[in-house]
Amino acid sequence: MAPSSLFAVGLVLAFCYLTSFTASADIVETSFHVKNLTANRLCQEQVIMAVNGSLPGPTLRVKEGDTVIVHVFNKSPYNLTIHWHGVFQRLTQWADGPEFVTQCPIRPGGNYTYRFNLTGQEGTLWWHAHSQWLRATVHGALIIRPRDGQKYPFVKPFLEDTIMLGEWWNADPNDVENAALATGAAPVNADAYTVNGWPGDTYNFCPSNKTYRLDVVPGQTYLVRIINAALNTQFFFKIANHNFTVVAVDAAYTNPFQTDVVLVGPGQTTDVLLTANQSPGLYYMAASPYDSGIGIPFNANITTGILAYQNTTQTTPTLPVMPAFNDTPTAFTFSTNLTALVTSRFWSPVPRTVDxxxxxxxxxxxxxxxxxxxxxxxxxxxxxxxxxxxxxxxxxxxxxxxxxxxxxxxxxxxxxxxxxxxxxxxxxxxxxxxxxxxxxxxxxxxxxxxxxxxxxxxxxxxxxxxxxxxxxxxxxxxxxxxxxxxxxxxxxxxxxxxxxxxxxxxxxxxxxxxxxxxxxxxxxxxxxxxxxxxxxxxxxxxxxxxxxxxxxxxxxxxxxxxxxxxxxx
Missing domain, CATH: 2.60.40.420 (Cupredoxins -  blue copper proteins)
Incomplete structure (x- = not known):
């Protein structure tokens, strides 16, 4: 059979397979316009590449089983691709996105449409540029909720929120990379870390700085989706006086794991349940670097957001006690205590024969x-x-x-x-x-x-x-x-x-x-x-x-x- 005929048959079979499970599935279609954005952080204006004029870029909210169509228009001066981090891309391998691995880049002034299906995946993923260092500012969340008629395998949250951790340079990140590659030396570190695009108020005060704020109702439970979009930094994440229940990592459900600190490396996602069970007040959510490298310089600052209880009169947030920058025992304890929720409808047993x-x-x-x-x-x-x-x-x-x-x-x-x-x-x-x-x-x-x-x-x-x-x-x-x-x-x-x-x-x-x-x-x-x-x-x-x-x-x-x-x- 000719390759084109074989592919046509494959599409028919795939369509029949998907439609047998996706009666409630939708097509989610949108456009990404990647172009210059002048942003002010740390009292300095900097031109960055951004999607649809925002940092982070737009969140894609879909249901399991949906088909996603994203028209990407590259209005930046750089070559560009978009990677849908964690998406399996079954029969849509050309949409995976890493530059020169699955595709040639979208040239300045060009466009490309990414089409893929999200059957068999549920939870928190994300998307980001996969060309040079563009993902420093070209990134956003990809939230896959249960399809109609299905539920989370944990208590239904009162509300959901997404926390994207990142890095900020007072420079064009591509220039930072190119300067290092020109000499074969290590690049300079980021000037700040960010929560949803903002460094927070623990950095030197600057009128243009903002601090991300999550308002909560006492007694309610929230599903918080934590994404590390940083280029080169792993983070410890805490909220003062609060504990978390980890329920998923990388869009795979876990057995509930109680902790007061989350470790999240670049590319990783962690879903936690957070109950607003403390005295009404203001509490810092903070991310500090986990510096696992011996003798490698790093930025020791922390970035913050604020968890704010309804009707609080407190004016100064409480800051959590963060792990030491080199606290490998805490990092290892977190990483090794996570186990899969085998009762999830997406779980498959571990194959026992190795080829x-x-x-x-x-x-x-x-x-x-x-x-x-x-x-x-x-x-x-x-x-x-x-x-x-x-x-x-x-x-x-x-x-x-x-x-x-x-x-x-x-x-x-x-x-x-x-x-x-x-x-x-x-x-x-x-x-x-x-x-x-x-x-x-x-x-x-x-x-x-x-x-x-x-x-x-x-x-x-x-x-x-x-x-x-x-x-x-x-x-x-x-x-x-x-x-x-x-x-x-x-x-x-x-x-x-x-x-x-x-x-x-x-x-x-x-x-x-x-x-x-x-x-x-x-x-x-x-x-x-x-x-x-x-x-x-x-x-x-x-x-x-x-x-x-x-x-x-x-x-x-x-x-x-x-x-x-x-x-x-």
């Missing part, structure tokens, strides 16, 4: 300084990052997905290694500046996987250059987090720690600083799927690769052709 076993070391390193270059990295080389000592380079003449679909050679290879090229004491800081371990080649190497294979990956941090907690994000799938720990992974003893009963599901995981994590997923979604560190500083340095999941031999498991308006390089 692909991978052990991936990852972290920072160096690439060689080219001739006629001025390099500001360690040992006068260029800063780099790698997975299994492969430092990933994106193509520029065609996206990886299009090259795969059209069978174009010379764009990528499929020899990404299942094991690191050298065994050493990965988390021993005495190896941090061992030049024989630091140097990494620049390649565009993918891992090819057969459709419906079960893939297990040991993600092993290294101590090269620095020990850090890296938030690793996988496109196109959720994965089960079977276990996490510190030091070097022990294949004999650590296997006994695997949780096959109710492991948390995520699309983004902060692998413990100086440690490891084991994840597992079923590769039942054909296409090319990026896996990368969601610290934006590490992505252009090469901390990523991609999984090429082959077609499955049926119309509904076959990559469809690109849409007619697909951007061209």
């Amino acid at each position: 692909e076993n991978m052990f991936i070391t990852f972290g920072l390193g160096l690439s060689a300084c080219g001739s006629n270059q001025t390099c500001g990295g360690i040992f006068q080389q260029r800063m780099a990052a790698s997975m299994n000592n492969n430092s990933f380079v994106l193509p520029t003449r065609m996206s990886l997905l299009e090259a795969y679909f059209r069978n174009v050679s010379g764009v990528y290879t499929t020899d990404f290694p299942d094991q690191p090229p050298m065994v050493f004491d990965y988390t021993n800081v005495s190896n941090s500046f061992n030049q024989s371990l630091l140097m990494t080649p620049k390649v565009t190497s993918l891992k090819k996987i057969k459709f419906n294979s079960t893939v297990q990956i040991v993600l092993q941090n290294t101590a090269l250059v620095s020990v850090e907690n890296h938030p690793m994000h996988l496109h196109g799938f959720n994965f089960y987090v079977l276990a996490q720990g510190f030091g070097n992974y022990d294949p004999i003893n650590d296997t006994r720690k695997f949780n096959f009963v109710n492991p948390q599901e995520r699309n983004t995981l902060g692998v413990p600083t100086g440690g490891w994590a084991v994840i597992r997923f079923r590769a039942d979604n054909p296409g090319v799927w990026f896996i990368h560190c969601h610290l934006e500083v590490h992505l252009p340095w090469g901390l990523g690769t991609a999984f090429l999941v082959e077609n499955g031999g049926t119309p509904e498991s076959t990559l469809p052709p690109p849409p007619a308006d697909f951007p061209q390089c």
Whole structure:
């Protein structure tokens, strides 16, 4: 059967499958206009890129099963793509969005329409630019509520609210990135952190500064959706004198978990129930950085919003006591106490047979300084990052997905290694500046996987250059987090720690600083799927690769052709 006929049959089957479950589904259609916006923060006007004139950008509110259509008009001076973070994109792989992975960018003055379905997903996701550092200001929430006739698997909240944590530069973030890439050195840190686009009033007073405010009614319970849209900062989040019940992470329901602090890394989302059960007053909600890197400079400020009780007469908010910036025990306790709600209608048991076993070391390193270059990295080389000592380079003449679909050679290879090229004491800081371990080649190497294979990956941090907690994000799938720990992974003893009963599901995981994590997923979604560190500083340095999941031999498991308006390089 011809590919076009196969695709047509696939669409019919997919339509029949979806309509059997989506009697209450809708089409949600909107437009994103990305263009200059002059914003005033920290007593300074700065031109930023923004969607529809707002920071954060518009929230997309949909129901599970809905189809989303977003017309993106790029009126900015930069190349642009939009990624729908956490969306599976089944039969809509061309809408995933990472630049030169699934698509060429939308050029200035161009447009592209993203179309995708949200069947089988419920909770808090988000969208953001996936080109250079544009996601610093080009981002917004994607809220997926239960379809008509369905309910949350927890008490119905009185109201819902969304908290987007971010970063602010008194500069164009793309200029910040480009200045660093020009020398191979690390970029400068953000000037402020933000809550829903505002630094809050704990920064130096400025008439143009605003503080986000959430008004609450005493005794009522609120569903608060926390999204970390920052480029390079993981956050501890607290509200003074209040506790949370975590009920979901990355749009996957969890068993209720009581805590007074939430850790949320870049790309992650956390849904919590908050009961307004304190004395009427003003309480700061605060986000402070979790600085997992040893010896790496960071901005130690905090950002705040205000939780305000109805009819309060208090004028000065109460500030919570925040964890120390390097409080890894608190970060690890939060991350490892989350478990899946297996009674959720979206839960599937962990596949027990593994087809692909991978052990991936990852972290920072160096690439060689080219001739006629001025390099500001360690040992006068260029800063780099790698997975299994492969430092990933994106193509520029065609996206990886299009090259795969059209069978174009010379764009990528499929020899990404299942094991690191050298065994050493990965988390021993005495190896941090061992030049024989630091140097990494620049390649565009993918891992090819057969459709419906079960893939297990040991993600092993290294101590090269620095020990850090890296938030690793996988496109196109959720994965089960079977276990996490510190030091070097022990294949004999650590296997006994695997949780096959109710492991948390995520699309983004902060692998413990100086440690490891084991994840597992079923590769039942054909296409090319990026896996990368969601610290934006590490992505252009090469901390990523991609999984090429082959077609499955049926119309509904076959990559469809690109849409007619697909951007061209």
